[in-house]
Amino acid sequence: MSKTTWITLFALILMCPRLSAAEIFVETESFEDLGGWKLDTQFIQQMGSPYLLAHGLGQPVDDATTKIQVDQAGKYRVWVRTFDWVARWGAQPSPGKFQVVIGELPLDETFGTQGDDWGWHDGGTVNLDAGTTSLRLHDLTGFNGRCDCLYLTTDLATEPPDASGVLSDWRRGQLGLPSQPRSRGPYDLVVVGGGYSGMGAALSAARMGCRVALVQDRPVLGGNGSSEVRVWAMGNIRRGKFPRIGEIIEEFADNAKKSPGTYEEFGDDLKESVVRAEPNIDLLLNHHAYAAEMDGQKIQSISALDTRSGQEVKILGNYFVDCTGHGWLGGWAGADMEMAKGGRMGMSNMWAWDEAGSPTQFPKTPWALDLNMEDFPYPRDHHGQWFWESGFDKDALGGAEAIRDWNLRAVFGAFNAMKNRDGAGDHADAILTWVAYIGGPRESQRLMGDVVLNQDDVVAKRDFPDGCVPSTWSIDLHYPKEEFADKFPDNPFISKAVHDRRVDRSYGYPVPYRCFYSRNIDNLFMAGRCISVTHEALGTVRVMKTCGMMGEVVGKAASICAINQCSPRDVYADHLGELLTLLELPGKARRSTPSAPIVIPDDALPLAGPLGPPTGKSTDKLEGIVVDDVSAKFTGKWTEGAGLKGYVGYGYRYASGSGDATATFVLKPKTSGQYEVRFFTSAHENRSTRTPVAIQHGDLVRQHQVDQRQDRELDYVVVDQLPLQAGQDVIVTVQCGQADGNVHVDAVSLVEVK
Missing domain, CATH: 3.50.50.60 (FAD/NAD(P)-binding domain)
Structure with missing residues (x-):
């Protein structure tokens, strides 16, 4: 063949249209059936996308499945965006292993075993026929394997670009999304x-x-x-x-x-x-x-x-x-x-366990934190509670996934100690029932x-x-708890609460x-x-x-x-x-537009008092004019209580009968008439049988004694009956000095006698 012929042939080859590489891109969150995999959206800002998480508590979860459309038959290289989630700490072996199954054929590669951060894992090649075929994520461990997306291409030599930006241009193009939202x-x-x-x-x-x-x-x-x-x-x-x-x-x-x-x-x-x-x-x-x-x-x-x-x-x-x-x-x-800058609170991932009624097995977790029973507080009531917290002074934003994963390593390490180490003898029937994979952050x-x-x-x-x-709430700040911090000083996982209780909690x-x-x-x-x-x-x-x-x-x-x-x-x-x-409107008050009239519906809640809704009998449900103990004036030493039910309002107070404590209630009738003075008290064996109660109106003072130990059908005692003028102060004073037991003070009322 002459040189001229070669040149002509080469030119014709250059002029022919080249077939572009076929591509298939699949976001795992769009799978038709997530199976047992969980959709994790809490780290999109850091790694660019939602992803699926095989959160199986040590038991492999059901497959996540979908279908893909293959428009062009051929050999495809499969790329999977994932990583080995314990590799950032050099832990081994990889706990989050999973397979990708296309059609009925699992890829030879096992995923979740490479890299200490999100990246593309080369899954090798697969031959695909044109048409629809199934795609599955098959979990192998139940220990939090994760998968963001899959990319299949007939361009066998090119690795896909970084996909860490939220809805990156490359990802947007693969999804066929419009340039404008x-x-x-x-x-x-x-x-x-x-x-x-x-x-x-x-x-x-x-x-x-x-x-x-x-x-x-x-x-x-x-x-x-x-x-x-x-x-x-x-x-x-x-x-x-x-x-x-x-x-x-x-x-x-x-x-x-x-x-x-x-x-x-x-x-x-x-x-x-x-x-x-x-x-x-x-x-x-x-x-x-x-x-x-x-x-x-x-x-x-x-x-x-x-x-x-x-x-x-x-x-x-x-x-x-x-x-x-x-x-x-x-x-x-x-x-x-x-x-x-320092002293920041961390993130918690709580957990729970139960007893199955027969012996159970739990996989050993050499990749988790190396824990024995003494390394963590025993999870009483079958709960790993709020204090399972880590990430103190770590990057609460950019490092949030690592904080959550460290918490998971702590939880699984603790349960491994219960099942497979020094706690095994006491926990043969124990089964892990729930672990939070969504973190509970406290501060950033x-x-x-x-x-x-x-x-x-x-x-x-x-x-x-x-x-x-x-x-x-008290000023409640969390810090690492010292006795559990020695083994992991860089990232303790048990916290303590340090309270400044000078906040008015009522x-x-x-x-x-x-x-x-x-x-x-x-x-x-x-x-x-x-x-x-x-x-x-x-x-x-x-x-x-x-x-x-x-x-x-x-x-x-x-x-x-x-x-x-x-x-x-x-x-x-x-x-x-x-x-x-x-702010004075009921929570159910409403209007159709910001400038429309306000309507208060019939089911609006009753107005609570300055100390909140009463935990006992509401004063507005009682007869007459009622003064609760929270509005009385006290001298001497009184103790607040709410353990004995049946009280009015928020609780009651009590004092020793040998002291000089007093409690004074002031009541004012709205109309003139004959009134009962009712003293609210319930019976108890340690209370006084002769509690002194003085009633003053005008210049007249009348002394009474109330038996607070005697059982009675009513929750009050009628102490006196008085003719009163509208607006006239009635002063009821309870004294302790002559009592022969504890003096109990709850409420006093005036009820008009018809």
């Missing part, structure tokens, strides 16, 4: 985060007429107070300056008696039904917010990823509230923020407002004019509204763990019911912003009276 809104208020604070904000704003988007990256609401994390909701509600605050939270709060409780106790379905009952709320479950678009110092919209389909949505709003717990939204917007970024609340403010009860949310310290909005982002509220407080003050405001009440206040403030087209700061500067008036 679809839009939703605009809303009056966009709430990011569906825990207690987010639910409180969304419900409160919606009932005040705002159109609300509630964006939650999990399939359930409740955050730490959901069945996924199972932290019981603490903090007293319905008390203090504004005892209506907390009525919304009471509608959905869990009734768990301990952490962790049972799945049913956390009421995921109830939480969702309460939210879905509000026509003004668009609930976006399984949507992960990851960016904000700004116009100067105002947020215009947020971007969110549908964690099941990869679809992107742009959510527009006039006002936004960061209820993420981590201050994520504030961070994207450039809000002023702080994080404690805090967003700064016009007031940065500190510990001295709370303890000294500094009175802010906008004080509103009652914080009743009335509550009123946290100011100015802690609930950003000082430099003009339309950003915040509620929950990321509000404007110091590290120390976070110790009291961080519990869930308190966070939920913050949301209630923010929702009402957002409605004022919507009416007046003003900033959250302007609510304090120009509309504080309006806000405080709204």
Whole structure:
């Protein structure tokens, strides 16, 4: 063949169209059937995507399955994005092993065995025929293997690019997503985060007429107070300056008696039904917010990823509230923020075990923390409780997955000690029943407002004019517990709580509204763990019911912003009276739009007192004019009690009969007439048989004795009957000096005799 012929042939080859490589891309969250694998969305910000987790507690989980369409037959190289989750600590062997099965053929490669961070694992090649075929993830261990996505290509020589960015251009192209996301809104208020604070904000704003988007990256609401994390909701509600605050939270709060409780106790379905009952709320479950678009110092919209389909949505709003717990939204917007340099609290992953009734086996876990029974507190009541916590001063944002995984290593190492080491003799029947794979974080970024609340403010009860949310939890900060920290000093996994108990736990310290909005982002509220407080003050405001009440206040403030087209700061500067008036409304009060009339429904809760709803008989259910012991004046030494039921209000008080203690009640009749003076007391064997009770009205003083040991049908004694004038003070004084036992004081009433 001549040289000219070769040149011509080569030119023709160059001119012919080349077949591009065939590609198949599969996000595991889009599998048709997840089987026993769990969808984990909590680390999207760090690693770029949701992923499937084989959380089987040591038993391989059922296969996750789907179908793929093969348009071009040929040889494909299979890439799987995964990693060996204990390799970052040099632990061996790999616990999270799994196989990929295409059609009926498992790939030769075993996954979850390479790399100490997310990356592409080469699965080798497979020949595929054109058409539809099945794809399965087959778990081999039940110990938290994980898979993000799979990429199959006929280009056998090219490795796919890094896929760590949230919805990277490459991933977007593989999914065939449009370059521009679809839009939703605009809303009056966009709430990011569906825990207690987010639910409180969304419900409160919606009932005040705002159109609300509630964006939650999990399939359930409740955050730490959901069945996924199972932290019981603490903090007293319905008390203090504004005892209506907390009525919304009471509608959905869990009734768990301990952490962790049972799945049913956390009421995921109830939480969702309460939210879905509000026509003004668009609930976006399984949507992960990851960016904000700004116009100067105002947020215009947020971007969110549908964690099941990869679809992107742009959510527009006039006002936004960061209820993420981590201050994520504030961070994207450039809000002023702080994080404690040291002493930060960590993340918990609680667990539970039970007895099967017959001997059970548990795989040995050489890759877990090397623990014997003395290395951790015995999980009494079959619960690994709140103190299973680690990540102190670790990167609570970028290193969150490593913190969670360390917690898993601690839990599995502890149960291995119970089953296979020095605890084996006592735990032959023990079976691991639940381990939280969703972490329960306590502290990270805090967003700064016009007031940065500190510990001295709370303890000294500094009175802010906008004080509103009652914080009743002690200043509770967590640190590594020394006796369990020696073996793993770099990352202890058992915590202790250090309390400053000078917080008013009955009335509550009123946290100011100015802690609930950003000082430099003009339309950003915040509620929950990321509000404007110091590290120390976070110790009291961080519990869930308190966070939920913050949301209630923010929702009402957002409605004022919507009416007046003003900033959250302007609510304090120009509309504080309006806000405080709204805070006096029942939680079920509502209006159709922010400017419509307010309607109070018949099923609104009764107004609680400054100490909250009574735990005993409510005074408004009793006859006449009632003064409870909380309103009496006491001298000498009295002890509060509530152990013997049947009391009025919140409890009772008692004192020794040998002392000089007194209790004085002042009552005032509204009309003139004949009145009984009733002294509320129940019988007990240690109480006095001759408790002195003095009754004074005008210049007349009458002395009586009450037998507090004698059983009686009624819960009160009629001490006297008096003719009284309207507005005349009646002073009832209970004395202890002449008593022959404990003096019990509960309540006193005046009842008109008809």
